Amino acid sequence: TQTTRPQRILKAVQKNATKGDPDSVISAIDHYCKHSEWAMNVGDEKGSILDSVVSEVNPSTVLELGTYCGYSAVRIARLLSPGSKLITVEFNPAIAAIAKQIIAYAGIQDKVTLVEGSSGDLIPKMKECFGITSFDFIFLDHWKDRYVPDTKLLEECGLLRKGTVLLADNVICPGAPEYLKYIRNNRRYESRYYPAHLEYTKVEDGLEKSIFLG
Numbered sequence: 089t090q091t092t093r094p095q096r097i098l099k100a101v102q103k104n105a106t107k108g109d110p111d112s113v114i115s116a117i118d119h120y121c122k123h124s125e126w127a128m129n130v131g132d133e134k135g136s137i138l139d140s141v142v143s144e145v146n147p148s149t150v151l152e153l154g155t156y157c158g159y160s161a162v163r164i165a166r167l168l169s170p171g172s173k174l175i176t177v178e179f180n181p182a183i184a185a186i187a188k189q190i191i192a193y194a195g196i197q198d199k200v201t202l203v204e205g206s207s208g209d210l211i212p213k214m215k216e217c218f219g220i221t222s223f224d225f226i227f228l229d230h231w232k233d234r235y236v237p238d239t240k241l242l243e244e245c246g247l248l249r250k251g252t253v254l255l256a257d258n259v260i261c262p263g264a265p266e267y268l269k270y271i272r273n274n275r276r277y278e279s280r281y282y283p284a285h286l287e288y289t290k291v292e293d294g295l296e297k298s299i300f301l302g
């Protein structure tokens with residue numbers, strides 16, 4: 089019977105990475121997606137920009153919307169200080185099951201809580217379910233038409249504080265034009281664009297970093 093792409097990515101990790109070594113998991117996924125089959129991980133070029141923003145913010149509480157295979161969850165969690173937490177939201181149960189295994193293989197499962205469901209349902213429950221008062225860092229990488237409604241929802245739920253950093257993937261490809269319009273024309277945010285390329289390709293893409301000003 090046919091395997092899925094996430095299952096094939098997990099197999100590549102189990103074959104080529106070292107258990108408990110997050111950097112080897114990241115390299116194994118990037119190698120597989122460069123040489124065997126493309127997949128929608130943030131990738132190594134945009135991933136390095138993600139690393140630099142996470143290191144600069146050094147967040148205690150992180151929200152990721154869109155786990156996929158867990159590649160960016162591993163990238164983020166490996167940089168977090170002890171006691172810091174990443175909550176990552178995945179809608180698709182089959183993908184979540186794979187991501188859980190990849191996160192565990194990397195050995196950073198103690199820093200990561202993977203929650204199955206949709207952002208719209210889960211964001212209003214963050215405070216009561218996880219005792220979160222606000223997020224220090226948010227990585228948006230789920231359905232691109234959810235970036236605006238979910239940013240508004242995060243504001244309404246009081247989950248942003250002065251200085252919260254939002255980083256959005258794919259603002260050029262596949263694109264999130266409404267998000268760019270919303271966030272760049274909103275005086276409650278200070279935004280900056282980081283040009284890069286769509287993972288594993290030469291196609292133009294980039295990340296939009298926005299600081300909530302309160």
Ligand SMILES: O=C(NCc1cccc(CNc2ccc3[nH]ncc3c2)c1)c1cc(-c2ccc(F)cc2)cc(O)c1O
Nearest residue numbers: 128153154177178179180205206207229230231258261262
């Ligand atoms: O679309 C994308 N990613 C989002 C996505 C997509 C599918 C399924 C899910 C299921 N996960 C999910 C859904 C809804 C959710 N709500 N809350 C959590 C949550 C989680 C998520 C994407 C596409 C491309 C791309 C494709 C093709 C191409 F030619 C160029 C570029 C590149 C990327 O880097 C991308 O990130």
Ligand SMILES: [Mg+2]
Nearest residue numbers: 130229257258
């Ligand atoms: Mg993406």
